[in-house]
Amino acid sequence: NAGVMQNPRHLVRRRGQEARLRCSPMKGHSHVYWYRQLPEEGLKFMVYLQKENIIDESGMPKERFSAEFPKEGPSILRIQQVVRGDSAAYFCASSPGTGGEKLFFGSGTQLSVL
């Protein structure tokens, strides 16, 4: 009974490169959320997706960040032209239905930008 799977666990990028973070939700879950955790700060909501649809991206930075959840395959959080301020832990969560109250989180991807 696999939980939410995220990969890679650690990702190192140089400034200006692209980062791709992957998330496979729990079996039977069709709702995916991405959160970012900066040092000394709480988890911050970024985006909420269902299969092939972005439902709420109110927490996403306006530029360089995008997310998708295709019909087949994992959800992808993509960060273009990374900067040092993008260094953070990125967590994916899934839920079986609407309403973001009961979320099941993955172990996160730690992004380090050199």
Next chain:
Amino acid sequence: QKEVEQDPGPLSVPEGAIVSLNCTYSNSAFQYFMWYRQYSRKGPELLMYTYSSGNKEDGRFTAQVDKSSKYISLFIRDSQPSDSATYLCAMTQTGANNLFFGTGTRLTVIP
């Protein structure tokens, strides 16, 4: 003003102690209140889930919500070294897609 305020600690207690963790919030529309436990280098794990005001007990854990004071608490009885982790409060309102998290309180239970 932050939506959710949580004392970051750290908090150290001896094994067997009662632990009290707290959060305050500013948005009176919040109706759902959660406590997550996060071990080092792991994702948050849902511990307790409460709707509106009142108490909820699950084993050694008790969650309390006081909406009139905009204050929530998590009590851990007979604390164990395995309870050592960071505890995050989170909350949201009906129909919302996102949770608002506190910064977390780091707890260490000393054997």
